[in-house]
Amino acid sequence: MVNQDKVREGVRLILEGIGEDINREGLVETPDRIARMYTELVGGMEEDAGEHLKKRFHVTNNEMVVEKDIVFYSLCEHHMLPFYGKAHIAYIPDHEVVGLSKIARTVEVFARRLQLQEQLTAQIADSFMEHLSPRGVMVMIEAEHLCMTMRGIKKPGSKTVTMVTRGVFEGNTELQNTFYQLVK
Numbered sequence: 001m002v003n004q005d006k007v008r009e010g011v012r013l014i015l016e017g018i019g020e021d022i023n024r025e026g027l028v029e030t031p032d033r034i035a036r037m038y039t040e041l042v043g044g045m046e047e048d049a050g051e052h053l054k055k056r057f058h059v060t061n062n063e064m065v066v067e068k069d070i071v072f073y074s075l076c077e078h079h080m081l082p083f084y085g086k087a088h089i090a091y092i093p094d095h096e097v098v099g100l101s102k103i104a105r106t107v108e109v110f111a112r113r114l115q116l117q118e119q120l121t122a123q124i125a126d127s128f129m130e131h132l133s134p135r136g137v138m139v140m141i142e143a144e145h146l147c148m149t150m151r152g153i154k155k156p157g158s159k160t161v162t163m164v165t166r167g168v169f170e171g172n173t174e175l176q177n178t179f180y181q182l183v184k
């Protein structure tokens with residue numbers, strides 16, 4: 001649960017720290033706005049991916065399901081700046097699938113918090129394995145990190161690509177290539 005008082009106080013300190021007048025008109029409501037904003041941006045911490053993945057539908061075939069181009073926004077835990085991009089997820093069911101929207105909801109649960117892209121990728125894959133028990137899952141994330149583009153090394157357009165395989169995808173280049181073909 002976001003402690004709104006603490007966030008407001010922290011934002012006031014940052015504003016003062018950067019030499020702003022916290023009483024000028026444009027900034028008076030800013031600490032409050034930012035406190036409300038964080039409730040949304042880290043809202044995934046309050047959620048349980050298992051809740052989204054608990055409703056299953058029985059299937060007779062176990063062909064690969066791919067949900068691609070799931071746009072997400074997250075915050076890098078080192079700078080608290082956004083990183084954002086697309087997640088692509090494939091899984092091979094073991095006679096059970098989840099509703100398609102629940103795949104994107106799972107991405108949201110782990111994106112809406114302070115994150116590392118590698119960890120985000122692994123957490124999505126692991127929660128599928130834990131809650132749906134498919135034969136395998138593969139997750140790929142392509143993202144731009146504002147801490148790499150608007151500050152620091154300043155390399156606009158650079159993308160970070162991370163990938164995780166679990167279950168039957170692990171070490172199976174044929175399955176992995178099928179996934180790459182489908183998401184490219």
Ligand SMILES: Nc1nc2c(ncn2[C@@H]2O[C@H](COP(=O)(O)OP(=O)(O)OP(=O)(O)O)[C@@H](O)[C@H]2O)c(=O)[nH]1
Pocket residue numbers: 076077078115116117118145147148152153
């Ligand atoms: N592995 C990983 N690194 C990240 C991620 N997001 C940001 N970073 C990096 O975290 C690192 C933090 O490095 P530090 O040297 O502690 O911080 P810094 O002085 O601000 O680093 P610079 O960005 O190089 O200026 C930077 O290299 C960032 O590019 C992420 O999702 N995964």
Ligand SMILES: [Zn+2]
Pocket residue numbers: 076077078079080081145147148
């Ligand atoms: Zn960063």
